[in-house]
Amino acid sequence: MRCPFCGEKDTRVLDSRPSENKIRRRRVCDNCQKRFTTYEAVELPMLTVEKKDGSVQPFDRNKLMEGIFNAIKKRPVTAVQVQGIVDAVEERYANEMRTSVTTTEIGNFVMEQLKEIDPVAYVRFASVYQDFSDVEGFINAVSELGSDHKKEDK
Ligand SMILES: [Zn+2]
Incomplete structure (x- = not known):
């Protein structure tokens, strides 16, 4: 996940937790040290x-x-x-x-x-x-x- 602040390619996940049908992730950028949150959809396998x-x-x-x-x-x-x-x-x-x-x-x-x-x-x-x-x-x-x-x- 790319850092939205400086564009650094790799960011680190600090914390993940499920929220509704999404996963909420706290991330930190090791380049600029900024933190941000992402919500990623959980993909259910095709049934x-x-x-x-x-x-x-x-x-x-x-x-x-x-x-x-x-x-x-x-x-x-x-x-x-x-x-x-x-x-x-x-x-x-x-x-x-x-x-x-x-x-x-x-x-x-x-x-x-x-x-x-x-x-x-x-x-x-x-x-x-x-x-x-x-x-x-x-x-x-x-x-x-x-x-x-x-x-x-x-
Ligand atoms: Zn950054």
């Missing part, structure tokens, strides 16, 4: 998603968010929580250094989190994502929720 039919496409944050929003309609789930889920998805695979996941993996991970936030949203998401072709799968998902959430919001 591709393999669909059930075998086709592959880039992970689409907005698309996933849309899917979750459909599931939480009229439910007490906030946009911030939805954002949190999508962030968690991205972070998880970035931390695992994965570049490829399946829609099933993502779906299961989202479901795990929705389940804790709102059981109804969970079932709705599950019914879309898992594409319950068999009635049994759907009944299993619903019965997993226990008896205290029966026939809510139908």
Whole structure:
């Protein structure tokens, strides 16, 4: 990183810390001794998603968010929580250094989190994502929720 004051090519990093999706770095120039701060974007590795039919496409944050929003309609789930889920998805695979996941993996991970936030949203998401072709799968998902959430919001 070039010094913005004297143009010296090499500057030293004094301190790095994460801040939102950026890394904040304190730097010092050994030539003019001035200090400055930079914010560098953290680059997440490109994540591709393999669909059930075998086709592959880039992970689409907005698309996933849309899917979750459909599931939480009229439910007490906030946009911030939805954002949190999508962030968690991205972070998880970035931390695992994965570049490829399946829609099933993502779906299961989202479901795990929705389940804790709102059981109804969970079932709705599950019914879309898992594409319950068999009635049994759907009944299993619903019965997993226990008896205290029966026939809510139908
Ligand atoms: Zn300098």
